[in-house]
Amino acid sequence: MKRDIITSLIGIVVFTLFCGIVYPLFIAGVSQVAFPGNANGQKVYVHGKLVGSKIIGQNFADVVIDKKTGKPEMSDGNPVTAPDPRYFQTRPSGTTPADNAAASSFANYGPNSTVTLKAIQANIQAYIALDKSPSGTPYYPGGLTAANIPVDAVDTSASGIDPDISVRNADIQAYRIAAVRHLLLATVDRLISQYTASRGLGFSGEPAVNVLELNLALNRQTGGS
Amino acid sequence: MTVSGWLTIILFVTLLTAFAIPVGSYLARVYTGERTFLDPLFLVPERLAYRVLHVDPNKGQDWKQYARSLIIFSLVGWLLLYFILRTQTLWDFTGLNPMHYHSGTWNLSFNTASSFMTNTNWQYYSGETTLSYFSQMAGLTVQNFLSAGVGIVVAVALIRGIIGRSGKSLGNFWQDIVRTVLWVLTPMSIVIALVLVWQGSIQNFSHYLSVDGITGLGQQIAMGPVASQEAIKLLGTNGGGFFNTNSAHPFENPTAFTNFFEMLVVLIIPAALVFMYGRMAGNRRQGYAIYVTMMVMFLGAASVAYAAEAHGSPAQHAAGLHTQVVAGSSGGNIEGKEERFGIAGSALFDVVTTVTSCGAVNSAIESYTGIGGAVPFANLSASEVIFGGVGTGLYSILLYVLLAVFIGGLMVGRTPEYLGKKIEAREIKLVSLGILITPLTALFATALATASKAGRASIDTAIAHGPQAFSETFYAYLSQANNNGSAFAGYTGYDGTVGNLGAHGITFADLLGGFDMLFARYAPILFALAVAGSLAGKRVSPAGLGTMRTDNVTFVVLLIGVIILIGALTFFPALLLGPIVQGLTGHLY
Numbered sequence: 043m044k045r046d047i048i049t050s051l052i053g054i055v056v057f058t059l060f061c062g063i064v065y066p067l068f069i070a071g072v073s074q075v076a077f078p079g080n081a082n083g084q085k086v087y088v089h090g091k092l093v094g095s096k097i098i099g100q101n102f103a104d105v106v107i108d109k110k111t112g113k114p115e116m117s118d119g120n121p122v123t124a125p126d127p128r129y130f131q132t133r134p135s136g137t138t139p140a141d142n143a144a145a146s147s148f149a150n151y152g153p154n155s156t157v158t159l160k161a162i163q164a165n166i167q168a169y170i171a172l173d174k175s176p177s178g179t180p181y182y183p184g185g186l187t188a189a190n191i192p193v194d195a196v197d198t199s200a201s202g203i204d205p206d207i208s209v210r211n212a213d214i215q216a217y218r219i220a221a222v223r224h225l226l227l228a229t230v231d232r233l234i235s236q237y238t239a240s241r242g243l244g245f246s247g248e249p250a251v252n253v254l255e256l257n258l259a260l261n262r263q264t265g266g267s
Numbered sequence: 268m269t270v271s272g273w274l275t276i277i278l279f280v281t282l283l284t285a286f287a288i289p290v291g292s293y294l295a296r297v298y299t300g301e302r303t304f305l306d307p308l309f310l311v312p313e314r315l316a317y318r319v320l321h322v323d324p325n326k327g328q329d330w331k332q333y334a335r336s337l338i339i340f341s342l343v344g345w346l347l348l349y350f351i352l353r354t355q356t357l358w359d360f361t362g363l364n365p366m367h368y369h370s371g372t373w374n375l376s377f378n379t380a381s382s383f384m385t386n387t388n389w390q391y392y393s394g395e396t397t398l399s400y401f402s403q404m405a406g407l408t409v410q411n412f413l414s415a416g417v418g419i420v421v422a423v424a425l426i427r428g429i430i431g432r433s434g435k436s437l438g439n440f441w442q443d444i445v446r447t448v449l450w451v452l453t454p455m456s457i458v459i460a461l462v463l464v465w466q467g468s469i470q471n472f473s474h475y476l477s478v479d480g481i482t483g484l485g486q487q488i489a490m491g492p493v494a495s496q497e498a499i500k501l502l503g504t505n506g507g508g509f510f511n512t513n514s515a516h517p518f519e520n521p522t523a524f525t526n527f528f529e530m531l532v533v534l535i536i537p538a539a540l541v542f543m544y545g546r547m548a549g550n551r552r553q554g555y556a557i558y559v560t561m562m563v564m565f566l567g568a569a570s571v572a573y574a575a576e577a578h579g580s581p582a583q584h585a586a587g588l589h590t591q592v593v594a595g596s597s598g599g600n601i602e603g604k605e606e607r608f609g610i611a612g613s614a615l616f617d618v619v620t621t622v623t624s625c626g627a628v629n630s631a632i633e634s635y636t637g638i639g640g641a642v643p644f645a646n647l648s649a650s651e652v653i654f655g656g657v658g659t660g661l662y663s664i665l666l667y668v669l670l671a672v673f674i675g676g677l678m679v680g681r682t683p684e685y686l687g688k689k690i691e692a693r694e695i696k697l698v699s700l701g702i703l704i705t706p707l708t709a710l711f712a713t714a715l716a717t718a719s720k721a722g723r724a725s726i727d728t729a730i731a732h733g734p735q736a737f738s739e740t741f742y743a744y745l746s747q748a749n750n751n752g753s754a755f756a757g758y759t760g761y762d763g764t765v766g767n768l769g770a771h772g773i774t775f776a777d778l779l780g781g782f783d784m785l786f787a788r789y790a791p792i793l794f795a796l797a798v799a800g801s802l803a804g805k806r807v808s809p810a811g812l813g814t815m816r817t818d819n820v821t822f823v824v825l826l827i828g829v830i831i832l833i834g835a836l837t838f839f840p841a842l843l844l845g846p847i848v849q850g851l852t853g854h855l856y
Contacts, residue, residue, distance in 0.1 A: 049441065050343040054409075056319060057345065057448065061412040062405035065453065065497040066470075069460045073470040073494065076461070081470045083490060085478075088279065092478045097517040098466055100478075118831035134677050136631075144475055145396045145488040146512040150630035150727075150757040151602055152735040153640070156855045158602065162586040188587030192596035193579070194606050196588065197611050200515035200613075200630045206606040211597030219582050225807050239522070239607070245278065246273045247523025248597045248609030257481055263751070 086254065088261075094254055099203040101141040102129035102257060125220050129257045130137055130215050131206070133194055134165050135201035149198040165196035174216055181218040206250030209238060223264050233259050268577040269592055272611030274567050279310050279527070279615060280562065290535055291542025291554070297450045298423050298443070299547065309449045315446045324445075325435025332799025333424055334793055336440040337417060341789075344413055349405040350850045352376040357502050358799065364399030365474040365790045371397070375772030378760055380428070383407050386414035386624055388500070388507030388752040388781060391760035391772065395489035395510050400472055407507060415503025415536075416447040418658030421792050422540060425620055425662045428799025429686060430548050432760035435803050437796070440594040451536070452503060459498035459532055466528075468494040478620060488593040493518050501532040504656040506752040514616070514629040515605055526608045526629060528543030530619045537623055537654040540661045548686060552818035557664060560826050564653045565622055568642050573612040575639035576600045581853040600639065603631030603804075616641065621646040624656030626752030633731075633755040637850025644846050645751060647745045650705050656750060662795045664830075666698045668817065671829045673698075675815050675822070684814055685696075687807035694801055701794030706837040708787040709748035712779055713741045713841065721775035731757045733856035738845035742797075745838075747780045748787040754781035 059231045073081035084096035094100050104124035107113045116124040125131050135141045136149025137223035156175040170186045180186060192210040216230040223230075239250050282677075295789045317324050320703040351358070355370040371379065375392055377473040379622075382389040383406075392398065412645060420443035427437050464470050467491060493509045497519050500507055510516040518649065520526055541561065545554020579590025579600040592598045594721035608616065613630040620627045621643035632643055652664040669685055671694050676683025683690040717740055718724030726736050746753055760776035816822060 043335070045321075046339040047343070049322055049336075053340060054343050054347050054440070056316065057413060058405055058409045061448065061499075062285055062409040065456070065501050066404045066408065068766070069457065069464070069495040069498075070470045070472065070492055072461060073464040077464050080464050080467050081494075082473065083469045083471070083476060083488060084467060085476070088481075092476065093481050094478045094486065095476070095488055098479050098486075098488055099517075102480075102482055103484060103485055104482055105484065120588050122661060123484065127485035129481065136603075139488065144489050145393065146489075146516050146684075147393070148515075148603055150730055150755075151582070152633060152637045152731055152847045152856075153582060153600065153602075153756075154520045154733075154848075154852065154855050155582060155730070157730050157831075158580070158582035159585050159855055160633075162588065162602075163581060165588060166588075182645050189589050191588065193588055193598055193601045194589060194596065195581065196586075197583070197600075197604075198553075200325065200603050200605045200628075201510075201512040201517060203517065204605050204607075205517055208596045208606055210593060213595060216298040216741060223396055224612075241271060242523030242527055245274045246527040247612045250523075250607040254323040254481070255469070261481070262538050 078126050087257065088258065096252070096254060097205050098143045099132040099135070099141050099199070099205040100254060101135070101139070102131055102253070107156050123207060127172060127218060129260070130212060130219065131170070131172070133147070133200040133204050133207055134196065134198045135196045141203050142202050144205055146201050148200060151198065162196050166191060169195055175221065181221050182214055183217070186214070195218065205252055207253055209249050209251060210249040211232070212256070215238045219260065223260065229263065268574060269611070271856055272386060272573060272577070272609070276573065279530060280566065281287050283531060283538055285506060286531065286535055287343055287538035288542050290539035292546060294451065294543040295546040297446055298543070303450065305450055305454060313449055314446060320362060320441060322439070322441040323443035324439050326439060327434070328439055329435040330437055330796045330803070333437045334796045335439050337421070337792070338789065341417060342385055344410060345380050348383060348406050348410055349376055349380040351402055352379055355402050356398065358401040361400035361401050363404070368397055368399050372772050373479040374774040374777040375761060378772065378781045381751065381784050383410035383444035383507060384414055385750050385784045386418055386503070386659070386748040387504055387747055388505045388626055388786045389747050389754065389784065390752065391777060391780070393761065394508060400491050403496060404492060405627055408499060411496065411499040411503050411507070412448055415452060415499070415505060415657045416444045418656050419447050419451070419540070420658065421445055421538070421795055422658035422661040422818065425665055425795050425799040426544055429665070429688070430619055430805040431803040434805065435800060436470045437803060450707040452499065456498040459502060460494040462528060462788055463494045463497055463525060466525045467517070467792070468497060469495040488802070501529050501625065502536065504533060504537065504623045506620060508627065514627045520629055523607050526612050526616060527636065530616055532625070533619050533623055533625045534654055534834045536657045537660045540658065544661060550818065551792065553686070555822055556818045557668070560823050561664070562651050563827060564649065565618070565824050568653070569615055569618045570645055572618050572639050572642040573611055575636045576610050576614045578636065580636045581855060584853070585855060587760050600634070600636050603634030605629065614828040619644060620656070621751060621753055622651065622653035624651050624659055624752070626746065628753050631756060632753055633757050637846050637848070641842065641846035641850055644745070644842055645741065646835070647749045647751055648842070649830050650702065650834065651749050651751065652830055664789070665703045666795065666798065667830055668826060669694060669698045670702065671822070671826045672817060674816065674829060675825055679815060681813055681815070684808070685817060687810060688802055689804045697794050697798045697801065701791045701798065702833065704790045704794070705748050705787045708839070709745045709781055710750065710841065712744035712783045716740050716744060716776070716779060719775070725758050725760060725773055725776040727757055727759070731832055735856065736850045738849070741841055741845055743780065744783055747789045748784045750788050752786060780782040809810060
């Protein structure tokens, strides 16, 4: 009994030093030398400014300014935002505020829940609204309905910071982007295929379009930011 | 459903089997003291460890001594982890708390310490908003290694009991745990962690990043030593993520390749242990029979989950969405799933981590369809014997094997024998208790939580009600009792309303869950070791003509029957109230 207690006390200290300190430091050391970009989060800089991480989704939206006060509109302590039509939009997010990469969380919408239904319906409305040009006509030929919107565009992601969207989701948004940015649709489509990662090993997962990379490429294309 | 989806499942089981066989041989060498290719690296540290620990590795322990060392070592580990969580700010001098998170409260820390010591890794806390890097490393990562090690050594001890030819010794606990950490967990974790960083996982100690964002909206991005913890979290079937969203987070599971790789990592040791068992028993067919049993049930679960999720959910259909595969879109129930993994990669990951005690998630299980969500329920109801946790899976299914031998023996009217050893009243009593204790704990805790006001405080009624609310409560205690740790994450023991400084617990859920985990972990371990002790001293009688064989198809069918029968009889009524109701109806609640 006493023997076991002493051994356990020494043991836990030894294992803590070995597994809890030496091992993570060793991995950090090797990673920082061999893969410094990845180990530090694949930071993306534009004109010297840190604009994001390549593999973390962000909310490509603008703060809504209250016309009367001239200040940002607030809701629950977070500024109200509206999606920026000049950019490809990421998937709906379950975090607060959207795409919060410091507090990832699931939305936890159940399969048979009216809450889920309402959330999906609201996302469909928003997706269709964004596709409307100022004149009221849809950018997407023939217009969008629930039936032809891809599911990933209106269902929340798991992490809340999914960096990718489906190819079909990107293809639909391409019409809007081309019109708003005065680009040829073919140019936008070419960028989409350039930033589409194919399935892992050829079979694992789904082809995924990295939204941040695609939007940065668009900015380079049109010379603006 | 797509061709690539089914291909993912088929290639996965093929590759798993191909890797598990050589790893199984390696493990057998490690635990029988034969020479391995890593000996030159670890023989000296091993000797040093025994000297520091003051143990004589050659001194065999009977089952009671073995159990005593194991329990005391676990208890001391629990105390240190609880202490680290409670005194998080005390370690700020290390510079490993860049976000200055407060120390944990007693209730949440109790739950978390119990969770990691029992290999459950249930997470009521949220990693990136409450824990310092120091707590994650020196606290959680350490228990990821040790709880996995404890699981493995119990399986090894039970095998020694079953095959033992002389005396009562089950081996030496200290030798087994040291060899497990040095020869198995550490080298594999290093390789896995580096593969993950190569693919995009992070490993740093920086302050969280503040980025401007393209539109100037700004974003804060959590950092940390992720890859090192991710590797052992998967390898040890622990499952406690560095981040709140676990393996769905791009820093934990950056690509479709890592998703596939991570699934292999989760199952490699549980699968290899089965082959190790066949080799140690001197009859590889015994291992194959168990492997086939597990694989049949695994493929069944994976197929059902994939088909159900590919079909889509009632809520999606009610909104008018079309959920079939179209060019450029996976379709299906992508709610709570990541685009890069798709439907098959999410459903398979879910099955891989719920048949094992891993409990890592790459998608929100709460958002699975009724039938898709019933699959993890069924996996847990089978008490994690389909591969199961590292070690726990093997020792649990061996208890089922003994029970099947007993039932088979009754049917043909002979004294039941397993590998030449008579299975008698004492063993069957211990086996029955070992098998029943986990389901009973789970059901008792669920009943208590459902019937009490304090238990219902953990349900967010704005999101979940009706069968969904029951499902998430039931899943919480079933998952904790099975030391799994995956969750219908709407159920919480964490009060997030007070902001992100310091972790605040919901006492009832924290305590009930904590005791649920502790009891359902250590009671079966004690029964398994007692069975081992009881079998160790028995004489081996040569197999005769009438001996029931335990390495053929008939036995595999019998074993599957016993597992399903016990799981179904125990849990079917409760399952009807939750996931099955949801699966059978298109009705929304």
